[in-house]
Amino acid sequence: MGSISATPAYDAIIVGGGFGGCYTLHKLREAGFKCLVIDDAGDLGGVWYWNCYPGARVDTKVPLYEFSDENIWKDWFWSEKYPGVSEIREYFAHVESKLHLKKDILFNTRVVAAEFDESSIQWKVKTDDSTERSTRYLILCTGFAAKPYIPKFRGLDTFAGISCHTSKWPQGGIDFKGKRAGIIGNGSSGLQVIQEVGPEVAHLAVFQRSPTYALPMRQGPLTKKEQDKSTYSDLYELRRQTFAGIDTEFRPKNAIEEPDEERNRFFQEIWEEGGLSFWLGTYQDVIRNKESNRHAYHFWRSKVLPRIKDPKKAELLAPADPPYYFGTRRATLEQRYYEVYNQGNVELIDAKANPITEVVPNGVITADGVLRELDILVLATGFDSVTGGILSIDIRGCKGESLQTKWAKGTYTNLGLMTAGFPNMMLLYGPQGPTSFCNGPTCAEVQGDWIVNAMLRVREHGKIRLDAKREAEEEWRVLVNQIGDATLLPFTNSEYMGTNIPGKPKEMLNYLGGLVDYTRRITSTIAMGFPGFTVH
Numbered sequence: 254m255g256s257i258s259a260t261p262a263y264d265a266i267i268v269g270g271g272f273g274g275c276y277t278l279h280k281l282r283e284a285g286f287k288c289l290v291i292d293d294a295g296d297l298g299g300v301w302y303w304n305c306y307p308g309a310r311v312d313t314k315v316p317l318y319e320f321s322d323e324n325i326w327k328d329w330f331w332s333e334k335y336p337g338v339s340e341i342r343e344y345f346a347h348v349e350s351k352l353h354l355k356k357d358i359l360f361n362t363r364v365v366a367a368e369f370d371e372s373s374i375q376w377k378v379k380t381d382d383s384t385e386r387s388t389r390y391l392i393l394c395t396g397f398a399a400k401p402y403i404p405k406f407r408g409l410d411t412f413a414g415i416s417c418h419t420s421k422w423p424q425g426g427i428d429f430k431g432k433r434a435g436i437i438g439n440g441s442s443g444l445q446v447i448q449e450v451g452p453e454v455a456h457l458a459v460f461q462r463s464p465t466y467a468l469p470m471r472q473g474p475l476t477k478k479e480q481d482k483s484t485y486s487d488l489y490e491l492r493r494q495t496f497a498g499i500d501t502e503f504r505p506k507n508a509i510e511e512p513d514e515e516r517n518r519f520f521q522e523i524w525e526e527g528g529l530s531f532w533l534g535t536y537q538d539v540i541r542n543k544e545s546n547r548h549a550y551h552f553w554r555s556k557v558l559p560r561i562k563d564p565k566k567a568e569l570l571a572p573a574d575p576p577y578y579f580g581t582r583r584a585t586l587e588q589r590y591y592e593v594y595n596q597g598n599v600e601l602i603d604a605k606a607n608p609i610t611e612v613v614p615n616g617v618i619t620a621d622g623v624l625r626e627l628d629i630l631v632l633a634t635g636f637d638s639v640t641g642g643i644l645s646i647d648i649r650g651c652k653g654e655s656l657q658t659k660w661a662k663g664t665y666t667n668l669g670l671m672t673a674g675f676p677n678m679m680l681l682y683g684p685q686g687p688t689s690f691c692n693g694p695t696c697a698e699v700q701g702d703w704i705v706n707a708m709l710r711v712r713e714h715g716k717i718r719l720d721a722k723r724e725a726e727e728e729w730r731v732l733v734n735q736i737g738d739a740t741l742l743p744f745t746n747s748e749y750m751g752t753n754i755p756g757k758p759k760e761m762l763n764y765l766g767g768l769v770d771y772t773r774r775i776t777s778t779i780a781m782g783f784p785g786f787t788v789h
């Protein structure tokens with residue numbers, strides 16, 4: 254890379270224009286920092302720009318899933334409790350009308366490399382239009398879903414119909430009416446596509462490797478009157494005081510110690526609440542204790558079974574023996590998911606017992622030799638989550654150290670905010686933070702505040718370089734994994750553990766100590782003068 258002038262062009266370059274990038278840009282600008290956001294999307298919204306597949310909608314109800322800034326919420330009203338992608342995009346347009354962020358955002362541009370120059374204490378950031386820009390700070394708001402994962406199906410590139418990963422959906426949409434469609438994967442995105450297009454396609458083939466334990470969304474319209482703005486300030490205060498940045502908390506009791514009758518009564522209560530309550534508002538030991546976990550699973554199964562007519566489909570969708578522990582994969586919320594399988598045009602294929610062997614120009618062949626002819630093949634196959642997007646950028650820190658090499662065998666960060674040897678590079682909604690276990694907007698604000706406050710404090714002290722200490726990140730890694738190991742998550746192959754990606758190290762990618770504990774830890778570092786960091 255070329256030479257660097259003494260004063261960088263920017264105080265901060267922020268990669269990503271979702272909740273994290275928007276919040277950080279706004280707050281840094283207010284604090285007088287000169288910033289540029291770079292995003293390969295064509296508009297604001299991050300994942301909500303990319304994931305515009307049919308049925309895409311949020312799993313955290315509003316107004317929890319929005320910014321806490323009164324200037325933004327005071328005159329914004331949603332039409333549904335769990336808004337769809339179109340309305341979330343309208344929300345981001347509303348945010349733009351208030352904050353005027355776009356004047357400092359470069360869209361349709363991908364950051365491909367970044368290199369730290371130790372002599373001038375600047376990052377040089379290279380984009381896919383072969384431009385280089387210098388900045389003091391590099392802030393990665395790349396989200397956990399920036400790198401889609403597509404398993405290597407033989408012949409996939411020969412498919413002659415339309416084939417698409419859910420997170421790279423064409424902006425103009427795909428017409429499913431009367432088509433023969435196949436879908437691989439049934440996590441959050443797959444489920445949403447299935448229940449949306451199932452009623453309109455000629456035939457839908459769902460290739461399922463393991464069932465999703467879908468919970469009732471309890472979607473409904475929202476009137477203006479129901480959006481009582483006088484409660485919002487308290488609500489946004491409350492969401493910073495819970496484990497997952499929402500309005501519910503784990504019950505401080507163990508399912509295992511409860512009499513059957515009381516346990517079932519409580520399960521019924523949180524089942525009726527709907528949304529994420531049956532996952533994040535349940536007994537505290539469901540995610541730790543195998544027996545408690547089985548109680549939750551069997552309660553869930555008892556609710557789902559009566560909705561599925563065909564006993565063979567029922568056993569695949571809700572097996573008598575749980576194939577993995579309840580809650581150890583991302584909870585999925587459904588509206589009519591199980592009823593869709595009662596339609597004659599929806600076929601469920603057990604892709605574990607009968608895996609896909611080949612994709613051919615006109616369809617998909619399974620191990621039993623059956624070809625299912627398809628016009629559309631949807632790949633709802635998830636993500637190289639949390640670290641994948643960051644490691645897609647060729648990032649070089651001090652002495653040219655590559656982040657890809659540093660994290661090849663495991664992730665190291667201090668507090669999920671910085672990684673040693675990569676000074677002035679901050680992470681938001683990234684590895685070893687609360688990330689996948691935290692409401693997106695809440696996490697953006699908590700970590701965004703730390704970034705802004707840290708930069709302010711460094712500036713106040715007349716310093717220009719902040720770095721994590723190696724011993725601090727080793728300790729943080731141990732803690733993140735210790736807390737993770739005390740749960741049932743390591744028993745399940747999942748994005749949370751990195752084990753959905755062949756060759757990716759198995760490790761806990763998220764901090765499971767909860768947002769309250771996390772916030773206390775990160776804010777105290779600034780108050781105490783940056784223990785675990787070096788400031789120069």
Ligand SMILES: Cc1cc2nc3c(=O)[nH]c(=O)nc-3n(C[C@H](O)[C@H](O)[C@H](O)COP(=O)(O)OP(=O)(O)OC[C@H]3O[C@@H](n4cnc5c(N)ncnc54)[C@H](O)[C@@H]3O)c2cc1C
Binds near residue numbers: 272298
């Ligand atoms: C389908 C889906 C549904 C979700 N539903 C929920 C939910 O209900 N509740 C919840 O809390 N969270 C949900 N999430 C998680 C969601 O990621 C967060 O809520 C939140 O949107 C994260 O915001 P962010 O700014 O951190 O990242 P993102 O919104 O992911 O934005 C990151 C942006 O950075 C860009 N980027 C990445 N790398 C580069 C690069 N090298 N160069 C240029 N640009 C780059 C990406 O393209 C993207 O536009 C969902 C995620 C998905 C995929």
